[in-house]
Amino acid sequence: MKFISLAIFAAALGVASADLQVTNPSSDLWWVDKSINVLAWTCKESTHDTFTVLLANSDPKILVSPIAIIGIQNNFDCSKSITQDMFNQPPGTGYTVILADTINNTNVYATSQPFEIKPLGAAYPTTTTAAAADATNTTSGAAPSETGKNTQSGGSLGLKVGASAVFAAAAAVAGLVLA
Template identity: 60%
Template sequence: MFHRLALASVAFLGVVSAQLTITSPSADDWWVAQSLNILAWTCNTSPYQNFTILLTNSNLSILPAPLALIAVQENFDCSATITQQQSAQPAGTGYVVQLSSTINATDVYAQSEPFEIKALGATYPTTTFSAGSSATGSSATASSATASSATTSSATASSATASSATTSSASPTTTGAALAQYVPVGLSMAAALALSLVIA
């Protein structure tokens, strides 16, 4: 009996820990209208393989019905870039993103906190990695990483070449005289000298 209860508890905990949560946008993490914006979720704990991304607003004068931004979104992506066309909504508050079943939009798996869409030209929040700033940051990081990698590779290659050249020039050419030192002790001095001259 105790064993069954323990298994049931573990199964229950597994269900509780397997959940889908939207991490961005949020109350402090707004979008900018007609601009690139980021939607992010907890893909590692999600029990769903895919879902539909919907945008809603309780104020029907702003958005009269849920709007499908992406029909089928794979969970393993962990985030999605909302394009300028998809975020071409009027500026306002009370927006909510919902992740729902691809078959039944009313079966909502997760929804964001209510957030604001600010007017075109507004600044992105500093608490998020907005697509606009992220792209620049990533590009700069990628460029510096590439430059650093190229410099490192070049330096390593130069270093290896220099090291190889130094090793080659530092290594003495093996001559008969040098080989004479490896002649077995049992040979006489004259035989050793003769051998070294022959080898030379």
């Protein structure tokens, strides 16, 4: 019985360390209307191969229900440029990006922090998020280049922590099996 309990705990630990998270946009990393924006997520920590990308807003006057902006997105890409042709929503606050099951969009894998879509011509964020304080995980806003792109990169700190937790749980299970 102890083996089954520990195996369930190890499996839960593995799932918990495999969380999918949206790292951009966020409350500190906004998008600019009618511009090229970056969507980034923690691809290396996720067990989901693909997902649908939805855009939602907490104000039903702006957006009644979430809309799909990418039907099927491969997880291994880690980020995607969102062009002005992929969504046509007015500038405003209360937006979120939702990563969901490709067949059942109500099965949500991850939701971004609420963020703002700023008007065309607004500057991209130049602040660095708390996660970027670690050199191995740098998700930061960047001033737009001449082409108007907002560029970020995702790190692998979560993978190192998640993998060590999974290996420790697997070693504990293996120890019980051999005992």
